[in-house]
Amino acid sequence: xxxxxxxxxxxxxxxxxxxxxxxxxxxxxxxxxxxxxxxxxxxxxxxxxxxxxxxxxxxxxxxxxxxxxxxxxxxxxxxxxxxxxxxxxxxxxxxxxxxxxxxxxxxxxxxxxxxxxxxxxxxxxxxxxxxxxxxxxxxxxxxxxxxxxxxx
Amino acid sequence: xxxxxxxxxxxxxxxxxxxxxxxxxxxxxxxxxxxxxxxxxxxxxxxxxxxxxxxxxxxxxxxxxxxxxxxxxxxxxxxxxxxxxxxxxxxxxxxxxxxxxxxxxxxxxxxxxxxxxxxxxxxxxxxxxxxxxxxxxxxxxxxxxxxxxxxxxxxxxxxxxxxxxxxxxxxxxxxxxxxxxxxxxxxxxxxxxxxxxxxxxxxxxxxxxxxxxxxxxxxxxxxxxxxxxxxxxxxxxxxxxxxxxxxxxxxxxxxxxxxxxxxxxxxxxxxxxxxxxxxxxxxxxxxxxxxxxxxxxxxxxxxxxxxxxxxxxxxxxxxxxxxxxxxxxxxxxxxxxxxxxxxxxxxxxxxxxxxxxxxxxxxxxxxxxxxxxxxxxxxx
Numbered sequence: 001x002x003x004x005x006x007x008x009x010x011x012x013x014x015x016x017x018x019x020x021x022x023x024x025x026x027x028x029x030x031x032x033x034x035x036x037x038x039x040x041x042x043x044x045x046x047x048x049x050x051x052x053x054x055x056x057x058x059x060x061x062x063x064x065x066x067x068x069x070x071x072x073x074x075x076x077x078x079x080x081x082x083x084x085x086x087x088x089x090x091x092x093x094x095x096x097x098x099x100x101x102x103x104x105x106x107x108x109x110x111x112x113x114x115x116x117x118x119x120x121x122x123x124x125x126x127x128x129x130x131x132x133x134x135x136x137x138x139x140x141x142x143x144x145x146x147x148x149x150x151x152x
Numbered sequence: 153x154x155x156x157x158x159x160x161x162x163x164x165x166x167x168x169x170x171x172x173x174x175x176x177x178x179x180x181x182x183x184x185x186x187x188x189x190x191x192x193x194x195x196x197x198x199x200x201x202x203x204x205x206x207x208x209x210x211x212x213x214x215x216x217x218x219x220x221x222x223x224x225x226x227x228x229x230x231x232x233x234x235x236x237x238x239x240x241x242x243x244x245x246x247x248x249x250x251x252x253x254x255x256x257x258x259x260x261x262x263x264x265x266x267x268x269x270x271x272x273x274x275x276x277x278x279x280x281x282x283x284x285x286x287x288x289x290x291x292x293x294x295x296x297x298x299x300x301x302x303x304x305x306x307x308x309x310x311x312x313x314x315x316x317x318x319x320x321x322x323x324x325x326x327x328x329x330x331x332x333x334x335x336x337x338x339x340x341x342x343x344x345x346x347x348x349x350x351x352x353x354x355x356x357x358x359x360x361x362x363x364x365x366x367x368x369x370x371x372x373x374x375x376x377x378x379x380x381x382x383x384x385x386x387x388x389x390x391x392x393x394x395x396x397x398x399x400x401x402x403x404x405x406x407x408x409x410x411x412x413x414x415x416x417x418x419x420x421x422x423x424x425x426x427x428x429x430x431x432x433x434x435x436x437x438x439x440x441x442x443x444x445x446x447x448x449x450x451x452x453x454x455x456x457x458x459x460x461x462x463x464x465x466x467x468x469x470x471x472x473x474x475x476x477x478x479x480x481x482x483x484x485x486x487x488x489x490x491x492x493x494x495x496x497x498x499x500x501x502x503x504x505x506x507x508x509x510x511x512x513x514x515x516x517x518x519x520x521x522x523x524x525x526x527x528x529x530x531x532x
Contacts, residue, residue, distance in 0.1 A: 017277065019277045019278050021278040022278075025278055025279070051279055057393055057394075058393075080294045080297055080298055080401070081293075081294075081297065082290050082293025082294050082297060082348045082349055082350075082351075083293070083346065083348070083349040084289055084290055084293060084346070084347065084348040084349065085345075085346060086268070086289050086347075086348070088268070088272060088284045088285055088286070088287050088289065088290060089269070089272060089284035090268075090269075091266040091269050092266065093266065093267070093268050093269075098346075099285075101285045101290050101293075103294060103396075103397055105397075111395065111397050111398045112396075112397030112398070113397055114280065114283075114285050114286050114290075114396065114397060115283065115285065116285065122349075127297070127301060142282065143279055143280070143282050143283045144282065144283060
């Protein structure tokens with residue numbers, strides 16, 4: 001058996017994608033820039049989505065861009081969490097400092113968003129606890145405007 | 153459903169870092185399946201492969217696998233999900249009435265690409281991906297916590313599944329060596345490094361290198377090829393919603409609905425009593441319990457009470473399951489092969505007694521977003 005050699009052609013081609021966020025997410029990101037959370041509501045089942053959706057998959061209905069918007073609080077409930085030493089965006093799957101990642105249901109919504117839990121020790125984290133958004137100092141209308149959640 | 157038979161199979165030994173390339177591995181799996189069944193290249197009427205362009209590092213990844221996978225100048229196409237989904241496509245090709253022999257193969261080499269990064273690339277590029285907190289690692293942590301908190305199941309109970317599968321894997325010579333452990337204890341599993349709390353390293357089906365192949369034929373053809381065909385008598389598949397935060401991760405709605413379809417096609421009314429052996433593609437020990445319950449083999453939250461050892465009331469993953477080795481694009485296909493081995497009495501060392509009906513399942517997506525279930529039956 002010979003040793004395996006992997007040749008990577010670095011820099012030959014960079015396939016970078018552009019994604020159109022769409023009008024619904026555009027409005028949502030405008031909200032984030034103002035440090036506001038807005039969701040939208042399915043006219044049929046009444047579920048409130050954060051971030052907003054154009055289509056409710058369950059009802060197979062379009063949620064109109066003109067109405068159904070719901071202004072929501074910056075507080076929510078920690079529904080679930082995990083703690084991992086792995087860096088999620090690391091290509092080599094390396095480990096770093098433990099990171100607490102929470103699934104938070106923003107008050108008044110029916111879906112959860114996933115962000116870091118900040119300024120908290122692992123042993124203090126409990127599902128069901130109330131949390132609120134820690135905003136970026138200078139929001140720019142991007143997912144990173146929410147730095148994470150802190151305990152209320 | 154018209155009878156479609158599994159008339160051959162082959163799987164390469166799984167390695168965490170194989171000393172040979174994809175070409176050879178695919179050829180070994182496919183040619184091996186053909187040789188074992190006594191068939192030639194000219195007998196192949198269609199080839200369905202299962203690879204993923206991100207995993208292979210090239211677009212339209214079946215373009216380079218044609219020659220080694222039996223697809224040279226043949227009717228050939230690809231499924232980019234789990235190998236178990238490729239079997240569905242193969243099944244449909246046979247049921248169309250136009251084909252006498254379908255080769256279905258799937259696999260990849262996780263040692264050659266950043267697996268967890270490709271899983272991050274499953275997430276929404278305009279929302280979750282830039283923040284980079286969701287991939288298969290964090291997803292399985294959420295899933296296990298949701299299950300434990302909903303039903304009050306302990307990590308120690310869940311660790312028993314990892315012990316069982318790693319012990320079973322020692323009897324399977326094709327399993328991943330690093331996954332095999334006959335002397336593992338629940339404490340060893342609990343004390344292994346944190347993967348994504350509460351999931352520990354030894355609870356995880358680690359991605360590895362491997363390829364598997366299966367041969368499908370219509371009933372009349374199947375009986376000419378082998379005196380030990382395994383019949384696909386039922387299949388069901390179902391897809392859950394996309395965002396992880398929309399789902400109740402303590403259970404699997406998509407597996408529940410998929411299994412209902414599969415059972416009704418196969419005429420199974422009481423799966424727990426009618427099925428003799430089960431092969432599930434589980435990404436973690438906890439997921440095996442969730443999927444077992446969704447299959448209706450145990451009540452919700454009670455999966456651990458089912459004795460699923462080889463020789464137990466309903467053996468689950470006697471081969472070691474996904475924890476015994478998880479080559480992306482092959483793992484679900486290997487579950488089908490392992491179930492077929494049981495029905496043919498070829499599971500040397502981990503054979504379940506009197507195995508006549510089996511369940512085999514595959515999956516794709518975060519926390520088994522999409523599930524596919526097969527009912528297989530032995531005998532002529």
